[in-house]
Amino acid sequence: MIDSIDLSLVNWSRGQFALTAFYHWLFVPLTLGITFIIAIMETIYVRTGNEEWKKITKFWMTLFGINFAIGVATGIILEFEFGTNWSNYSWFVGDIFGAPLAIEGIMAFFLESTFIAVMFFGWNKVSKKFHLLSTWMVAFGASLSALWILVANAWMQYPVGMHFNPDTARNEMIRFWDVLFSPVAVNKFLHTIASGYVLASVFVTGVSAWFLLRKRNILFAKRSITVASIFGLLASIYVVGTGDGSTRQLAKIQPMKLAAIEGLYEGKEGTGLVVIGILSDSKQGQDNIKDFNVRIEIPGLLSYMAYGQWDAFVPGIIDLIKGHEEEGIVSAAEKIERGNYARDILRDLKEAESKHDMERYESLRVTFMDEQFQNDYFKYFGYGFIDDPSQLIPNVPLSFYSFHFMVGLGFYFLIFFILALLFVYTGKLERRRGFLRLALFTIPLAYLATMAGWTVAEMGRQPWVIQDLMPTFAAGSRIDASAVQVTFWLFLIIFTALLIAEIKIMTKQIKIGPNDGGN
Numbered sequence: 001m002i003d004s005i006d007l008s009l010v011n012w013s014r015g016q017f018a019l020t021a022f023y024h025w026l027f028v029p030l031t032l033g034i035t036f037i038i039a040i041m042e043t044i045y046v047r048t049g050n051e052e053w054k055k056i057t058k059f060w061m062t063l064f065g066i067n068f069a070i071g072v073a074t075g076i077i078l079e080f081e082f083g084t085n086w087s088n089y090s091w092f093v094g095d096i097f098g099a100p101l102a103i104e105g106i107m108a109f110f111l112e113s114t115f116i117a118v119m120f121f122g123w124n125k126v127s128k129k130f131h132l133l134s135t136w137m138v139a140f141g142a143s144l145s146a147l148w149i150l151v152a153n154a155w156m157q158y159p160v161g162m163h164f165n166p167d168t169a170r171n172e173m174i175r176f177w178d179v180l181f182s183p184v185a186v187n188k189f190l191h192t193i194a195s196g197y198v199l200a201s202v203f204v205t206g207v208s209a210w211f212l213l214r215k216r217n218i219l220f221a222k223r224s225i226t227v228a229s230i231f232g233l234l235a236s237i238y239v240v241g242t243g244d245g246s247t248r249q250l251a252k253i254q255p256m257k258l259a260a261i262e263g264l265y266e267g268k269e270g271t272g273l274v275v276i277g278i279l280s281d282s283k284q285g286q287d288n289i290k291d292f293n294v295r296i297e298i299p300g301l302l303s304y305m306a307y308g309q310w311d312a313f314v315p316g317i318i319d320l321i322k323g324h325e326e327e328g329i330v331s332a333a334e335k336i337e338r339g340n341y342a343r344d345i346l347r348d349l350k351e352a353e354s355k356h357d358m359e360r361y362e363s364l365r366v367t368f369m370d371e372q373f374q375n376d377y378f379k380y381f382g383y384g385f386i387d388d389p390s391q392l393i394p395n396v397p398l399s400f401y402s403f404h405f406m407v408g409l410g411f412y413f414l415i416f417f418i419l420a421l422l423f424v425y426t427g428k429l430e431r432r433r434g435f436l437r438l439a440l441f442t443i444p445l446a447y448l449a450t451m452a453g454w455t456v457a458e459m460g461r462q463p464w465v466i467q468d469l470m471p472t473f474a475a476g477s478r479i480d481a482s483a484v485q486v487t488f489w490l491f492l493i494i495f496t497a498l499l500i501a502e503i504k505i506m507t508k509q510i511k512i513g514p515n516d517g518g519n
Contacts, residue, residue: 009481010473013085016488020078023495027071029450033200034064035139046132059514070502089475096173104148112141154185156466158253166368191242194235201232202446209439220514233417251306257460259317260394261403267315272297321389332389339383382469394462406452
């Protein structure tokens with residue numbers, strides 16, 4: 001199967017999509033979080049009438065505007081790539097995947113864009129309360145926009161609310177609310193936006209720390225840090241809670257991803273949670289299967305997080321590949337066989353249709369649409385594309401280290417915001433120059449944490465573009481790999497130029513400060 005696919009094209013297409021997604025995600029989290037921080041600051045201004053809060057609001061609003069304008073460009077390109085580079089995917093599930101993307105454009109983006117105009121240009125032109133309403137609507141619009149994007153992504157991780165139409169060979173949505181309110185979609189949305197709130201809080205705190213280090217705009221900086229730290233602390237707590245919920249979901253719907261991020265090769269009861277681990281050289285002659293040189297774990301915690309029981313069995317990579325009869329785990333070889341059978345039935349059905357053998361066609365269609373066939377065979381449709389069970393193992397080192405790096409930073413941010421509030425409360429913030437320098441250093445760490453999170457989410461589910469239904473290498477377009485190579489380097493140059501431009505404009509505006517750079 002894999003021999004008939006241009007792997008060079010697949011790899012370049014994946015690289016281009018990853019490049020666009022990562023650059024896009026450099027802008028999105030700050031937009032998600034800073035809009036709420038701005039709305040909180042303006043609320044304080046409207047309630048108190050203190051002009052200092054208006055100045056603070058307008059300064060952070062300017063930085064938001066710079067970030068938002070550049071972020072839109074990368075997002076538009078990202079959506080077009082589904083049609084240019086991933087046309088098989090778009091054909092197979094476009095009826096489902098396209099719906100939330102369309103709603104995002106029609107509902108959320110228009111809402112956000114409309115009120116942004118009032119937020120930036122409505123000062124002294126509309127009432128204070130209407131301007132405040134516009135700011136809050138921009139904040140909610142940004143999160144609403146993220147909701148629909150994350151619903152689409154969550155469906156790829158956990159396809160629900162659909163059925164496969166053998167006549168068109170496409171998946172069709174039958175229950176929109178199942179797609180919108182699937183547990184994966186809800187948790188992914190809450191976890192992702194909360195991580196954006198954390199990043200924005202770190203950004204505001206770090207930039208404000210820069211002013212304190214230079215003994216400029218002291219009142220502005222201290223008030224900004226107070227708001228950002230409270231907001232960031234609450235968001236950090238929420239990130240930890242939703243992260244725990246994600247573990248339970250992975251155990252049910254993506255056990256291979258859970259095994260990869262924990263470096264778990266052989267399942268057992270009472271599985272411990274690895275706190276710190278260093279993977280060793282290859283194990284059992286396979287490059288992607290490694291053991292630990294160093295491992296510090298909390299006994300039984302992974303079992304409890306995944307299944308709510310300290311002695312629960314958590315399957316490892318070997319169990320998921322070879323199967324585990326006692327735990328009801330079907331082997332990869334059996335899944336591949338069932339997937340091939342489902343594809344054979346579909347192929348025979350389409351052949352009977354093309355030959356106008358309607359009697360055989362109707363018989364095969366009844367078989368294909370039978371509920372038991374759907375549960376026993378079509379459920380593993382994507383495995384029919386797999387040649388070797390080892391293809392089902394994601395990149396374990398990348399998944400493991402990205403996950404633990406993200407989790408470690410998550411707890412670091414929690415402590416960071418507690419310290420910031422403690423220093424604000426005790427009046428020692430200005431004298432804690434070491435902490436202020438740390439706040440500046442924490443800004444890039446927040447971006448790395450969000451990137452690590454998306455690496456876990458997307459690399460951990462490989463080889464699937466749609467879990468169990470379509471592998472990534474079967475989703476691409478039939479185009480020349482050189483075309484993707486050219487656009488890859490073109491996008492890299494353009495996106496890097498945009499990023500450099502944003503950093504220069506941002507730093508220039510920050511150096512100007514809130515006194516002169518409000519609008």
